[in-house]
Amino acid sequence: MVETYEYVYGNTKLSQEEYQKAKKIILDLQKENEKYIEEGYGPFLAAIYDKEGKLIAKMPNTVAKEQCSLNHAEVNTIKQAQEKLKTYDLSSMDLSIYVTAEPCIMCTGAIMWSGIKRVFYGVNSADVEKITGFDEGFKPDWIREFSKRGIEVYGEIEAEAGREVLRKYVSGGREIYKPKGRK
Numbered sequence: 425m426v427e428t429y430e431y432v433y434g435n436t437k438l439s440q441e442e443y444q445k446a447k448k449i450i451l452d453l454q455k456e457n458e459k460y461i462e463e464g465y466g467p468f469l470a471a472i473y474d475k476e477g478k479l480i481a482k483m484p485n486t487v488a489k490e491q492c493s494l495n496h497a498e499v500n501t502i503k504q505a506q507e508k509l510k511t512y513d514l515s516s517m518d519l520s521i522y523v524t525a526e527p528c529i530m531c532t533g534a535i536m537w538s539g540i541k542r543v544f545y546g547v548n549s550a551d552v553e554k555i556t557g558f559d560e561g562f563k564p565d566w567i568r569e570f571s572k573r574g575i576e577v578y579g580e581i582e583a584e585a586g587r588e589v590l591r592k593y594v595s596g597g598r599e600i601y602k603p604k605g606r607k
């Protein structure tokens with residue numbers, strides 16, 4: 425008998441065991457995220473794991489570091505996984521992506537195209553925008569849209585730890601990158 429956890433910010437129930445596992449991974453990512461921030465990376469980190477819990481890829485946000493607006497943590501991590509596994513279609517490998525914050529408009533698209541089956545994230549976009557001023561974009565009903573495509577979503581995992589990392593990023597006077605003139 426699997427114990428289930430009724431998840432508010434998701435589209436599928438998660439077993440208590442899976443939930444505990446996700447909490448640990450996200451919390452570890454938040455801690456590591458702080459180290460990357462110290463080295464000048466953007467304040468977001470993503471990792472892709474297979475069903476057995478083996479790490480496939482992990483990358484931070486490198487937008488400012490590499491001067492490329494596409495280089496969000498999720499995009500970087502998906503690229504690394506696909507290069508490693510030598511395929512653009514990860515769907516047969518039953519992979520999960522864990523992210524320190526809710527994927528933005530670009531990254532939800534990137535995840536959809538990648539064949540990843542499960543998304544676990546920390547801080548929701550409204551809080552990311554409130555704390556940092558980053559523009560996460562418009563994502564009408566993305567969790568339901570993912571559901572239609574067979575992609576499970578679980579959000580708000582260890583969110584306070586994630587919000588704290590973002591607050592520190594801002595209070596540390598680090599860069600909030602966005603096009604000039606954008607509100």
Ligand SMILES: [Zn+2]
Binds near residue numbers: 496529
């Ligand atoms: Zn993104």
